[in-house]
Amino acid sequence: MHRTGELYGQFQTLDQxxxxxxxxxxxxxxxxxxxxxxxxxxxxxxxxxxxxxxAEASRELNVHMGGANTAVLILSSFTMAMGVWCSQTxxxxxxxxxxxxxxxxxxVFLGVxxxxxxxxxxxxxxxxxxxxxxxxxxxxxxxxxxxxxxxxLFFSLYFGMTGLHALHMIVGAGxxxxxxxxxxxxxxxxxxxxxxxxxxxxxxxVDIIWIFLFPLLYLIDRHT
Numbered sequence: 001m002h003r004t005g006e007l008y009g010q011f012q013t014l015d016q017x018x019x020x021x022x023x024x025x026x027x028x029x030x031x032x033x034x035x036x037x038x039x040x041x042x043x044x045x046x047x048x049x050x051x052x053x054x055a056e057a058s059r060e061l062n063v064h065m066g067g068a069n070t071a072v073l074i075l076s077s078f079t080m081a082m083g084v085w086c087s088q089t090x091x092x093x094x095x096x097x098x099x100x101x102x103x104x105x106x107x108v109f110l111g112v113x114x115x116x117x118x119x120x121x122x123x124x125x126x127x128x129x130x131x132x133x134x135x136x137x138x139x140x141x142x143x144x145x146x147x148x149x150x151x152x153l154f155f156s157l158y159f160g161m162t163g164l165h166a167l168h169m170i171v172g173a174g175x176x177x178x179x180x181x182x183x184x185x186x187x188x189x190x191x192x193x194x195x196x197x198x199x200x201x202x203x204x205x206v207d208i209i210w211i212f213l214f215p216l217l218y219l220i221d222r223h224t
Contacts, residue, residue: 018194025198029205036209039164043157043216052143053150056136058220060125061158065116066218069109073207076105084200087183087193095196096183102203103176106169113166120155127156158217165213168206175199 047054083098085091124132133151141147179199182188188196 014192014194018197021194021198022201025201029201032205036161036164039157039161040212040216043161046153046157047220050144050150050153052140053147054154055221056140056147057133057151057154057158058218060120060123060134061218062116062119063218065112066214069112070210070214072105072109072112073210076102076109077204077207079105080200080203083179084193084196087188087196088190090190092183092186092188095188096180099176099180099183099196103173103180106173106176110166110169110173113162117159120159125155127152127159131155161213161217165206165209168209172199172203172206175202 079098079101083095083102086095086098120126123134124130131148131152133148136147144150176199179196182195
């Protein structure tokens with residue numbers, strides 16, 4: 001494909017190219033919303049039907065790890081936004097610093113998630129043959145005689161939703177590695193910084209998904 005500098009042949013100006021790339025990313029994010037939306041709908045329906053089991057299963061999640069990861073991702077959104085700003089204002093060294101900081105925070109998130117998953121495996125809370133839900137009070141069991149099976153459904157959704165989110169984080173980390181390599185070469189300038197903006201949109205989307213996952217999965221009836 002013909003290319004002049006950073007301008008590809010099908011575009012007349014860099015601004016037109018940036019607008020096309022932004023539109024493409026927004027369309028992609030809309031499909032991602034529909035993708036995650038199906039999981040959120042499945043979770044909502046089952047939570048309404050099996051409210052007791054879902055509340056009890058939620059208490060087995062480590063709210064401290066989940067809360068820490070929420071803070072980590074919020075901070076990573078800030079460093080990513082600062083990286084976009086640096087690319088737009090020509091601060092090349094700071095751009096590399098903020099991109100590395102964003103990548104590091106993403107790594108912290110995935111590290112915490114690894115230990116959280118390991119904890120679930122250790123306590124046999126992974127859906128399957130070895131799944132074992134802790135005994136609950138008789139009055140709770142009386143409200144849902146099949147609480148063990150319904151708790152397993154909760155953890156199926158938990159691993160499905162958080163695992164898919166973690167996969168998106170890994171993809172985002174790969175994109176950040178590429179951005180860091182290109183930024184270190186001085187590729188991004190105030191005139192051309194589209195890749196940084198596009199990856200920034202993706203990273204913010206992944207962060208927002210977690211903002212919804214945390215209260216839905218970790219904070220069910222914590223006040224009772």
